[in-house]
Amino acid sequence: MVSKRGRLDQFIAGTLQISKKAVRGLLITDKVLVDGQLAKSPDLQIDEFSHITCNCVVLRQYQKQYYMLNKPDGVVSATIDDKHPTALGLMTGVNTDMLHIAGRLDLHSTGLLLLTNDAKWSAALMAPEHKVDKQYLVTLANPLQQEYVEAFANGMYFEFEDITTLPAQLALLSSHQARVVLREGKYHQIKRMFGRFRNPVVALHRESVGNILLDNTLLPGEFRALTKAEVDSVIQH
Template sequence: MESKRARLDRYLAKALQIPRKQVRLLLMSGKVEVDGLLAKDMDLLIDEFNTISCDGRVLQACSPKYFMVHKPVGVVSATKDDEHKTVLELLPEAERSGLHIVGRLDLNTSGLLLLTNDSRWSEALMQPGAHVSKEYLVTLGNPLTEEYAPAFAAGMYFSFEDITTAPARLEVLDSHIARVVLTEGKYHQIKRMFGRFRNPVVALHRSRVGGLSLDENLAPGHWRALTRDEVQQALRDIGS
């Protein structure tokens, strides 16, 4: 999802369908306001969340939205799908406009999924160099042994893509249940890593992204808005 930053003069020319020279006159005459302040700088960078008005007419007024969703199994991480219910359809239609998904979960994976209309926030979380940790609870078909944790910590080589996974942390919680923390998200990575031990993943649930954990009171299929602190909390371990 690309950021929507643009120069003020270019935005006004497009929004008002007028030549750039006319935009300059509007700015010089004090008819343009950005976030309630007089704007005369043509090079001023604005984004989709700045409130922009011209001669008293509001051209743009959009607020950032951030949601956490407890995605159930059987719901797809997509904005549109012909076969399955999408995660966006879990929200009221009035809230869906402009939202995109921050990372994805497979059809058969449950847990924390984030939605926003803030492209810079989602890019910060998802860019490969951010190394944002993601925590999963994994239920296995066969018992776990002491061999698993060192193998996950060392990384695993997959010849098909010619890649070695980044070190991952595995903690055994019960004979068939593990907590796994990744800082990347290769294709079906957790299932493939356990596949090295011929141990099938029975259930997969994401419980945390960065510093933000899934609300324990949020039932599968339910959602809520993030608090201001939680928006920052999600970014807490970027680059660590």
């Protein structure tokens, strides 16, 4: 989703189906408020969250929304899907018209999924150049070996894309379970990295993104709004 910025006069003209000259008349006569302030300039830049009224009639009043969802197995990170239930379909009681997913999970992956209508916020969280940590609990089909740790730390070359992954942290928790921290998100990256050792991933569960940790009180399929501290933990450049 891209942040929708534009000129105030274009928005009002399009919304009310009037000319830009008529819009200037409304501005001159103090009929337009933007975020509670009188608007005088026709080229004032607004976005999808600007609160705009004209003659006391609200023309736009979208509020920023931020949620975490404990994504269950078998749910797709999508708005619409013909075969499977969707993450947005689980957001009961929420206006999902403008929501998008910040950092998708595969069909059978579970755990922390973030949803928002704030494109700037999600871009700051997920843009590759920002290198935000993403932590996963991984269960493997075969016993883990110590040699995996160094291979993850060194990065792996993916011939198909002609790229080398950034160093990743791998902590061995038990014979078949590990914790992985990535600073990127290549296609099926964790599965492909363990695939180098012919060790299939049985389960993949995202525990955190940056400083936002999955609320362990949320059952699979449940969600809640992010706290102000969680929202503010994402540094927007």
